[in-house]
Amino acid sequence: MSNDNMDxxxxxxxxxxxxSREMLDDVEPQIIAMEEKALTVGEIDEAILNAIFRLFHSLKGSASFLDLQTIISVTHEAETLLDIFRSGQAVIKPAHVDLLIRTT
Structure with a gap:
């Protein structure tokens, strides 16, 4: 690889x-807000859920461009978990929130 390409x-x-740091700083409060609403109202705020999903999807796309495999894998798993909530296959629990927060 030439110096120009490396630069x-x-x-x-x-x-x-x-x-990525900016996006992750923004997503943590959204994850917590999603949990709070789910625990108090009994349902997930779809707008917040979709915003969180988009963030992870964008992060995965950028990481793919740079071939950052670990980030690609982690964000893909976060998307999978969020899709489970989006489809109604599971309700969000504090353990899920902890897992999502750890991905940030």
């Missing part, structure tokens, strides 16, 4: 890290 890759990685 370009490092710049892209820096932008990925900066953008």
């Amino acid at each position: 370009e890759s490092m710049v892209m990685l820096r932008y990925f890290i900066m953008d």
Whole structure:
């Protein structure tokens, strides 16, 4: 790999890290809000759930572009869990929230 390509890759990685940190900082309060509503009202706020899903999906797409396999795998699993809630196959529990928070 030439120095120019390496420099370009490092710049892209820096932008990925900066953008990802911002997204992850934004998603944690949304995850907690989703849990609070689910526990008090008994149902998940679909708008919050979809926003969280989109964040993980965007993060996975960016990680795919950079071939960051661990991030791709973790975000895919988060999407899978969120899809389970979206389809109504399970209700959200504190253990699920803990798991989602750990992915951030």
